Amino acid sequence: LSPGLGEGGDFLPPPECPVFEPSWAEFSDPLGYIAKIRPIAEKSGICKIRPPADWQPPFAVEVDNFRFTPRIQRLNELEAQTRVKLNYLDQIAKFWEIQGSSLKIPNVERRILDLYSLSKVVMEEGGYEAICKDRRWARVAQRLAYPSGKNIGSLLRAHYERIIYPYEMYQSGANLVQCNTRPFESEEKDREYKPHSIPLRQSVQPSKFNSYGRRAKRLQQEPEPTEEDIEKNPELKKLQIYGAGPKMLGLGLVAKDKTLRKKDKDGPECPPTVVVKEEPVGPEAKVEPASPRAYLEGKEELRHSPEPCTKMTMRLRRSHSNSQFVDSYICRICSRGDEDDKLLLCDGCDDNYHIFCLLPPLPEIPKGIWRCPKCVMAECKRPPEAFGFEQATREYTLQSFGEMADSFKADYFNMPVHMVPTELVEKEFWRLVNSIEEDVTVEYGADIHSKEFGSGFPISDGKRKLSPEEEEYAGSGWNLNVMPVLKQSVLCHINADISGMKVPWLYVGMVFSAFCWHIEDHWSYSINYLHWGEPKTWYGVPSFAAEHLEEVMKKLTPELFESQPDLLHQLVTLMNPNTLMAHGVPVVRTNQCAGEFVITFPRAYHSGFNQGYNFAEAVNFCTADWLPAGRQCIEHYRRLRRYCVFSHEELICKMAACPEKLDLNLAAAVHKEMFVLVQEERKLRKALLEKGITEAEREAFEL
Numbered sequence: 001l002s003p004g005l006g007e008g009g010d011f012l013p014p015p016e017c018p019v020f021e022p023s024w025a026e027f028s029d030p031l032g033y034i035a036k037i038r039p040i041a042e043k044s045g046i047c048k049i050r051p052p053a054d055w056q057p058p059f060a061v062e063v064d065n066f067r068f069t070p071r072i073q074r075l076n077e078l079e080a081q082t083r084v085k086l087n088y089l090d091q092i093a094k095f096w097e098i099q100g101s102s103l104k105i106p107n108v109e110r111r112i113l114d115l116y117s118l119s120k121v122v123m124e125e126g127g128y129e130a131i132c133k134d135r136r137w138a139r140v141a142q143r144l145a146y147p148s149g150k151n152i153g154s155l156l157r158a159h160y161e162r163i164i165y166p167y168e169m170y171q172s173g174a175n176l177v178q179c180n181t182r183p184f185e186s187e188e189k190d191r192e193y194k195p196h197s198i199p200l201r202q203s204v205q206p207s208k209f210n211s212y213g214r215r216a217k218r219l220q221q222e223p224e225p226t227e228e229d230i231e232k233n234p235e236l237k238k239l240q241i242y243g244a245g246p247k248m249l250g251l252g253l254v255a256k257d258k259t260l261r262k263k264d265k266d267g268p269e270c271p272p273t274v275v276v277k278e279e280p281v282g283p284e285a286k287v288e289p290a291s292p293r294a295y296l297e298g299k300e301e302l303r304h305s306p307e308p309c310t311k312m313t314m315r316l317r318r319s320h321s322n323s324q325f326v327d328s329y330i331c332r333i334c335s336r337g338d339e340d341d342k343l344l345l346c347d348g349c350d351d352n353y354h355i356f357c358l359l360p361p362l363p364e365i366p367k368g369i370w371r372c373p374k375c376v377m378a379e380c381k382r383p384p385e386a387f388g389f390e391q392a393t394r395e396y397t398l399q400s401f402g403e404m405a406d407s408f409k410a411d412y413f414n415m416p417v418h419m420v421p422t423e424l425v426e427k428e429f430w431r432l433v434n435s436i437e438e439d440v441t442v443e444y445g446a447d448i449h450s451k452e453f454g455s456g457f458p459i460s461d462g463k464r465k466l467s468p469e470e471e472e473y474a475g476s477g478w479n480l481n482v483m484p485v486l487k488q489s490v491l492c493h494i495n496a497d498i499s500g501m502k503v504p505w506l507y508v509g510m511v512f513s514a515f516c517w518h519i520e521d522h523w524s525y526s527i528n529y530l531h532w533g534e535p536k537t538w539y540g541v542p543s544f545a546a547e548h549l550e551e552v553m554k555k556l557t558p559e560l561f562e563s564q565p566d567l568l569h570q571l572v573t574l575m576n577p578n579t580l581m582a583h584g585v586p587v588v589r590t591n592q593c594a595g596e597f598v599i600t601f602p603r604a605y606h607s608g609f610n611q612g613y614n615f616a617e618a619v620n621f622c623t624a625d626w627l628p629a630g631r632q633c634i635e636h637y638r639r640l641r642r643y644c645v646f647s648h649e650e651l652i653c654k655m656a657a658c659p660e661k662l663d664l665n666l667a668a669a670v671h672k673e674m675f676v677l678v679q680e681e682r683k684l685r686k687a688l689l690e691k692g693i694t695e696a697e698r699e700a701f702e703l
Helices: 030-041 080-098 115-124 128-133 137-143 152-172 186-192 227-232 234-242 260-265 292-304 308-318 373-381 398-413 422-433 468-475 543-556 558-563 577-582 624-640 648-657 664-690
Strands: 046-049 071-074 343-345 352-354 441-449 505-509 514-518 525-533 536-541 588-592 597-600 605-610 614-621
Touching: 030 046, 046 588, 080 115, 080 152, 080 373, 080 543, 080 558, 115 137, 115 152, 128 137, 128 152, 137 152, 152 373, 398 441, 398 505, 422 536, 441 514, 536 543, 536 597, 543 558, 543 577, 543 605, 588 597, 624 648, 624 664, 648 664
Parallel strands: none
Antiparallel strands: 046 597, 071 441, 343 352, 441 505, 505 614, 514 605, 525 597, 525 614, 536 588, 536 605
């Protein structure tokens, strides 16, 4: 059980966030009202605002022309700890696949054995040998929450020995001769990191090789090459004689059919993977001895070259016709060439090994493809590809998406969509997100740019005649197109195109579609309005706990952050609020219903999911009280080497240059910021002069 979960691992909902119900008088000054509730609300990180009952903006999207392509979310890949487990399963499956056998994950006590946790517990308990010596397997079973008295310990030992132990030996390099693969230097890692591009805030572009989600492989057998493929491809033809390489592993898991995976049928097919070798040698190809002279030349070369076997055998092999292979192979471990009937040739690098020199030793020469420890190591060490949401293949209208969303939810819970209690959806969401057995997949129309698709609020842009009612809402400060350009708002002073932060984004949700833990760019505020549909469930963490949340996530899933240092900024990581709370992070929740606003405060982490089919709109905004946070954010970005969306200094200077346009409160704040800015700039320039700079030239910032 993860820490902090209730009895039976059930989800315990965090406390509710504050909810405000402004009077009409208060409601008439949006940013004034938000400033007024701030002392209470920012302590929770997020809050909910219910407008007066008769404030009901008409929905302005042209429903018939609204087409979008959603993103695909496989729920258990969103959750950080589950993703680490799935990555481990991918690695260990790859390891066994390379050795030509497919991994079947055993069931213990009617649930799939969590190989990752088993390997971690064994490591924490001092390793396989130590546990065997002290007969502590029962303790391992206990730590994995298995019942006592059923001798499950010895069962776990057997599974560990068979599946994990050989893999762990490779990982530790225990069975490698001089292994000089060097881990990535962090320098290189930093150089590879590209800043996120603003237009897709909730996504990382999928890798080009992804068909429909990289894990689906675990669940489906690879298609066999057809006659036609074999005719077309001479390499395949050659292979026919020797049999193709190992099949892609099926992990022996079957997805529950409640997922959306039915779609896969129309989705792109993976091409069959075929392992092609140069000059495949069947058991019947007789190996002729080479001339003694060639053998000696080879020996000569051994002295000078760091990778003797490979070079020697390669050269000799090229100089003979195919039928004459060389038996001057020597074992990479004992450096002898005797007992050559027990010498095994690696299909990856052409090194040789006695089967009895290997760790663990092999009883006989394996059939099919075999790779040596070094090749297996290299293959398994390749970092998993960066993770992101893939774009779905299917385009929807609002109506067709709604039909898909409603039928999915009704089928899933086996009852009409509005009958499903929100608590049940919430509990089920966190169960699915933590499951390594069930891959439920949903689609989310996230980050749809309102500039292209039109906002859900009426806008007076002269494109069409508005009714008096629409006119009223087109001018309201709570209209998300208006809020960022109100007098007390600061982003309206930036000339550069930062439409990603000034223009609202649209979100079309279905049940379980989720947004991961994140804070806004430049630590700005955000405001979200649910136009219609089923509720959106939110979780929020106050700004004072932001670094604590980041530390907890890094501590619990260091593996993820090693390969993607900027993970949280890429918006692809969920973590169960109960887990965060168990580690001392204060979390609140709320269900935002149609017609309600949710506000997130500067640097307040938030995440959540949709209860069903709905339509939301959100935008960033910045006020006078945000300015100090915005400056701290820039310092933070500098330490992280992260790019900005706009220049904070430009913003301050532009406002300071036209004080008559500012409201009093904002003017005071800008004056204060300008003072800090100038001091900082003086300090930095002085430091440059002290470093010996002799010439400098003024440059127009805009250039």
